[in-house]
Amino acid sequence: MASNAPAYRAARTIPTRRGLAFRLLDDRNFLGVALIAPAAAFLLVFLAYPLGLGFWLGMTDASIGQPGRFIGLRNFISLAHDSVFWLSVFNTLLYTVVASALKFALGLYLALLLNRRLPLKSLVRAIVLLPFVTPTVLSAIAFWWIYDPQFSIISWSLIKLGLIHQYIDFLGSPWNARWSVIAANVWRGIPFVAITLLAGLQTISPSLYEAATLDGAGPWQRFRFVTLPMLSPIIAVVMTFSVLLTFTDFQLIYAITRGGPINATQLMATLSYERAITGGRLGEGAAIADAMVPFLLAAILFSYFGLQRRRWQQGSRD
Amino acid sequence: MALGKGAPEGMDYLERLPRRVVTLYLPLAVFLFVLLFPFYWMTTTTLKPDDELYDYARFNPFWVHSPTLAHIEKLFFETSYPNWLINTMLIAAASTVISLICSVCAAYAIERLRFSGARYVGLAIFLAYLVPPSILFIPLAAIIFKLGLFDSDWALILTYPTFLIPFCTWLLMGYFRTIPYELEECALIDGATRLQILWKITLPLAVPGLISAGIFAFTLSWNEFIYALTFISSSENKTVPVGAITELVEGDVYHWGSLMAAALFGSLPVVIMYSFFVEYYVSSLTGAVKE
Numbered sequence: 001m002a003s004n005a006p007a008y009r010a011a012r013t014i015p016t017r018r019g020l021a022f023r024l025l026d027d028r029n030f031l032g033v034a035l036i037a038p039a040a041a042f043l044l045v046f047l048a049y050p051l052g053l054g055f056w057l058g059m060t061d062a063s064i065g066q067p068g069r070f071i072g073l074r075n076f077i078s079l080a081h082d083s084v085f086w087l088s089v090f091n092t093l094l095y096t097v098v099a100s101a102l103k104f105a106l107g108l109y110l111a112l113l114l115n116r117r118l119p120l121k122s123l124v125r126a127i128v129l130l131p132f133v134t135p136t137v138l139s140a141i142a143f144w145w146i147y148d149p150q151f152s153i154i155s156w157s158l159i160k161l162g163l164i165h166q167y168i169d170f171l172g173s174p175w176n177a178r179w180s181v182i183a184a185n186v187w188r189g190i191p192f193v194a195i196t197l198l199a200g201l202q203t204i205s206p207s208l209y210e211a212a213t214l215d216g217a218g219p220w221q222r223f224r225f226v227t228l229p230m231l232s233p234i235i236a237v238v239m240t241f242s243v244l245l246t247f248t249d250f251q252l253i254y255a256i257t258r259g260g261p262i263n264a265t266q267l268m269a270t271l272s273y274e275r276a277i278t279g280g281r282l283g284e285g286a287a288i289a290d291a292m293v294p295f296l297l298a299a300i301l302f303s304y305f306g307l308q309r310r311r312w313q314q315g316s317r318d
Numbered sequence: 319m320a321l322g323k324g325a326p327e328g329m330d331y332l333e334r335l336p337r338r339v340v341t342l343y344l345p346l347a348v349f350l351f352v353l354l355f356p357f358y359w360m361t362t363t364t365l366k367p368d369d370e371l372y373d374y375a376r377f378n379p380f381w382v383h384s385p386t387l388a389h390i391e392k393l394f395f396e397t398s399y400p401n402w403l404i405n406t407m408l409i410a411a412a413s414t415v416i417s418l419i420c421s422v423c424a425a426y427a428i429e430r431l432r433f434s435g436a437r438y439v440g441l442a443i444f445l446a447y448l449v450p451p452s453i454l455f456i457p458l459a460a461i462i463f464k465l466g467l468f469d470s471d472w473a474l475i476l477t478y479p480t481f482l483i484p485f486c487t488w489l490l491m492g493y494f495r496t497i498p499y500e501l502e503e504c505a506l507i508d509g510a511t512r513l514q515i516l517w518k519i520t521l522p523l524a525v526p527g528l529i530s531a532g533i534f535a536f537t538l539s540w541n542e543f544i545y546a547l548t549f550i551s552s553s554e555n556k557t558v559p560v561g562a563i564t565e566l567v568e569g570d571v572y573h574w575g576s577l578m579a580a581a582l583f584g585s586l587p588v589v590i591m592y593s594f595f596v597e598y599y600v601s602s603l604t605g606a607v608k609e
Contacts, residue, residue, distance in 0.1 A: 022511065031512050032433025039424035039483050040439075043446050046458065047480045051449060053457035062460075106349075113346050124346070126596045131353055133592045133599070135541040137559035138581035142356040145363065145574050153359060156374055191353065192603070199604035248450035251543040255563050269452035269544075276456045277548055289453040300448055 057286035064280040075287035084263055085288065088271040092292075094178065095267060096247045099185045103242055104235075106186065107193025112227075114194065115201040125195065132191040140255035143184040147171050147256070174264030177257055181265050185252055189245075193238055200234035201227070236302070243299050248292065268292050360585075363578040364389055371575060389575030390583075393566075399580060401554045402561040407587070409471055409557065410539040413478035417535055418528065420479065421486035426516050428487070429494040430502070440491065447484035454480070455548050462549050473549040474557070478539045485538070486531040489605050493527030494520065530602035533595045537588045558584035 024030045058075055062068025079085045114125060131139060146153055147170035155167040170180045204227065212222050250269040253259060259266035259274065266274075268288055276285020333341075363371065365385040370377045377383050393399045427433060428440045458477060459468075467473040497520060505515045521528075546557045553565055562580040566573065592599055 025513060026511055028431045028512075029433045032427040032431040032436065035423035035427035035431070036439060039420040039443075039487060042420060042476075042479045042483055043443070046461070046477050047446055047449060047454065050454050050457035050461060053460065054453060057457055057460070109345070110349050113342060113349070116342055118342070118346075122596075124350070125600070126593070127350065128353060129592075129596075129600070129603075130357065130589065133537060133588055134357075134585040135543075135559050135588065137541075137543050137563055138584045139356055141562060141577055141581045142360045145572075145578060146356065146359060148574075151372060151374065151379075151574075153379055156379060187353070187356070190349075195600060196604050199600075244448065244450060248452040250452050251559070254543070254547070272452070272456065273544070273548075277459070282456055282460065286456045289456055292453055296448070296450070296453075300445075 054286050055290055057283055058290040059287075060283045062282040062286075064277075064282060068283055071283075075284050076291070079284070079287060079291065084266065085271065085291075087263055088266045088268050088288075089291075091178070091263075091265060092247060092267045092269075095182060095185070095249070095265075096243060099182045099189065099246050100239065100243050102182070102186045103189040103193050103246075104239055107190045108197055108235075110190060110194035111197035111201055112223075114198050125198070129191045129195055131188050132195075136188060136251045137255045139188060140184060140252045143180075143187075144171075144256050147180050171257055172261060174261060177261055177265050181253060181256055184256060185246060185249065188252070189242060193242060196238045197231065197234065200231050204230045240299055240302060244296060247295060247299070360578045360582050363574055364582050366575065368575060389573075389579045392573075393576045393579045393583070397566065397576070398554050398556070398561065399558075399583075402556050402558045403583070403587075405471065405555060406540060406557040406559075406584075409474045409478070410536050412471075412475045413482060413539050414532055414535045416475065417479040417482035417486050418532055420483050421490055421531065422516075422521070422524075422528070424483070424487045425490035425494055426520060429491045430516075430520070431512065443484050443487050446480075447488055451481060451542075451544050455544050458545070459548050468549060469551045469555055471555065474539075474542075474546055477545050477549070478542060481542075482535045482538060486535055489531045489534070489602055490524065490527055492605055493524055493530075497523050526598065526601075529595060530598040530605070533591065533598050534602040537592065537599075540588050 025034075057068070059070060059072060060068035061071050061075075110128065114121070114128070118124060145151075149167060149169050149172060152167060152170060154170075155164070158164045159167070169176060171177045208226050208230070209222055212226050217225065248269055249267060250273065253265055253267050253270045254273070257265045259270045263271075268291065272285040272288035274285075275288060276282050279285075362380070362382050365382045365387075367384060367386045367388060370383055424439075424443070428436045428443075462468050462473045462477070467476065501519055501523070502515050505519050510518070541559070542557075543559050546560045547564075550556050550560065553561070556565065558580070562577065562584060566577050566580055
């Protein structure tokens, strides 16, 4: 008992010894705001402010070195009559839709393969992710070399196999160039889709498949009625990210074609860079970047409702 | 997240070997070949001497007949490539550290202190995560110019956290959620302040989450391109991806050997780091797409 007394007294004295600073630091709200301040400062200064400034710049005739004056919607009106802009919108949509669909189909197929019993599974999975880990621009340079008109290894192999008789001009003609950059984008995107979907597949209990088999379901039916519904929430999220990244892609195009030939692979992001930085017309470039926002909002809303569906399916509230 | 470890194998045992070869090993081999071929091609091109590189008639292009280090030597001793490597490493490390510190504080405040309005701040950070650099780089360039940071490392160190902080905060929030509350309550009863709890209880338990976030953030900033391309103009201040694409091409002459060497050595640091921390990397990748 005697040894307990000083400890008891010490515990009593602690609150009185603590000053204002201590009490403030123990207050949830004060400490919460203090801890969030550095992150918030970064995001406000370098994210929220530029986002707003971007909309403002889109309505000015600013150029590099000149602040510019307010010209209302004139940038957008001139873009509406600009055939190159509409070509870039078409290219971006084609690029996004085709590449995302291929990434989804092939990524899901790869995930299903990786989900099966396999020797050296974790090693294979680590290797599969390599294209995603390497910097996009650097792997894009490798594709640029693979697509070389004179020394393309693909053309050489196809000729040796007797399938074609002439070297393919991968980046020289508009449609060839489009398919070529889509292929490079798909190559880089498959691992991301496959590995994230694999994580989703691994949460599906095998007993569901066993039950379905006992009920007489074949492989296709097991996939259609067990795998797909169980996987659909994560598919929604993964594909939203994939669509966002593909739609706003810049580096792959810049590295392989710089938008050529004759703007055939010009995406909205590359066009806005070309007009704003290379051409110096900041206002016009910002207007093109602003024009991407409605599409992005659509993708985010899609993801939001995908998530809603998941909550509803699982019957949880938060 | 122990992916694949001890996972039940389902009904795979019902399958016979020939069928497995056709439905599993063959397609998997095709996938691996396509996914890995560009790396093989990068490596062999780096090692080939020029006369072999451009002569497919005499030399089979799939093999290196007389390997040489000439392209690598040219890259490291005749270009600013070593500068770019050092720059990239410095910028990636600095922005990762800054982002981790900010994100730990923010994630702890949102997830554990639950101050009033924390939910909305969390939502705002998730939305910030969805804002792509391609629509920010023009106004950011104007801001960077006004702040006098144009063409300096700081331009990138200060802007990379805009996409790293939302990602790391989101990831760490998820990680903090897995640490039991009871530990913090015990510490509170023992008289620890909230900051002591963060520093002495939560952080040590969150080390795996910190490693995941750190590795991923480092590779993200290593890969970043559009900001580095826009905000940096002088040759010696560039990062590896920008330098490789803008400086190594002289007019219409492509030195494919040194270009491929640049791609190879620019990828190696992240690949080596990735190979040491595969599990952490995968867990942050899959954690990022979960709520």
